[in-house]
Amino acid sequence: MQINDLMLFVRVADCGSITAAATELELSPAAASAALKRLEKQLETSLFIRSTRSLRLTDTGERYLIHCRRALADLSLGQQAINDVREKISGVVSLAVPSDTGRTVLLPWLDDFMDEYPELKIRLHIGDTLSDFYHDKIDVALRIGTPKDSSLVAFKIAKVKRQLCASPEYIAKHGEITSIEQLSDHNCLFFMLDERTHDLWRFTKNGREFKVRVTGNRTCNDAEVARRWAVAGKGVVYKSALDLGEDILKQRLVPMMTDYEGEGADLYLVCPGREHVTPVILLLRDMLRQRCKQRLEARN
Numbered sequence: 001m002q003i004n005d006l007m008l009f010v011r012v013a014d015c016g017s018i019t020a021a022a023t024e025l026e027l028s029p030a031a032a033s034a035a036l037k038r039l040e041k042q043l044e045t046s047l048f049i050r051s052t053r054s055l056r057l058t059d060t061g062e063r064y065l066i067h068c069r070r071a072l073a074d075l076s077l078g079q080q081a082i083n084d085v086r087e088k089i090s091g092v093v094s095l096a097v098p099s100d101t102g103r104t105v106l107l108p109w110l111d112d113f114m115d116e117y118p119e120l121k122i123r124l125h126i127g128d129t130l131s132d133f134y135h136d137k138i139d140v141a142l143r144i145g146t147p148k149d150s151s152l153v154a155f156k157i158a159k160v161k162r163q164l165c166a167s168p169e170y171i172a173k174h175g176e177i178t179s180i181e182q183l184s185d186h187n188c189l190f191f192m193l194d195e196r197t198h199d200l201w202r203f204t205k206n207g208r209e210f211k212v213r214v215t216g217n218r219t220c221n222d223a224e225v226a227r228r229w230a231v232a233g234k235g236v237v238y239k240s241a242l243d244l245g246e247d248i249l250k251q252r253l254v255p256m257m258t259d260y261e262g263e264g265a266d267l268y269l270v271c272p273g274r275e276h277v278t279p280v281i282l283l284l285r286d287m288l289r290q291r292c293k294q295r296l297e298a299r300n
Helices: 003-015 018-024 029-043 059-088 099-116 168-174 180-185 223-231 241-249 279-298
Strands: 048-050 055-057 091-097 120-126 140-144 153-166 189-193 200-205 208-213 218-220 237-240 264-271
Touching (some): 003 029, 055 059, 091 279, 099 140, 153 168, 189 223, 223 241, 237 241
């Protein structure tokens, strides 16, 4: 049922004329008449008694009009509540995000978010080193894995699995990987987090977990670089499907070992304490949940 049809119904009832209501709402009389017929068909009842000279509500129409006015008033209040929230979304928020997720995924999302709330200012901290909330003056951070500090407030954004990928050029030259055993024959690309190289790769198949220590000639403390190396055909990458999604969709990277399930981790939006959970943080949380869901579903 269309809101515009309900608004038209109320105006016709108030004006006592389809033509007058149509003029107010900048519709043609024919379009207004068709909208009323559409509404009556959906309700399976007549709302007006029509004659060549007059138009009046039926008993059912009068009863429906009461509820219709109330519903439209509630919708108007809801819109005003949204506008009130939008007006309150202002100030500065310091947001820390992982390097690849920040650059590849988050930047356009933040652009849209700030377009919606133009009074908001964001200070973005991009890097794979975990920021210190107090030393680095961070308000909120996007982090992979459950926070170990129980004093932090953590909102789960998405469950993200890793995906094994290589470029079409690399696969053409070195062959596609279809099993765990073949990983030892390939150049694997690494990234470091807190000085630890992620060279132990985990997979699951038919409920059985596989762990393999892989080797390669390239390591970086910036996870985005590992993805860029893979796109350039320098080796095999095993990273978050969220970060690799655009490259996979545009066929810059090709998923391999798809009958294995990649290692999973939860993505969290983290605040240093309950007092830091502001309306801005909650809106940011909701936006990230929706966008991550859409992005992960798009590649399935």
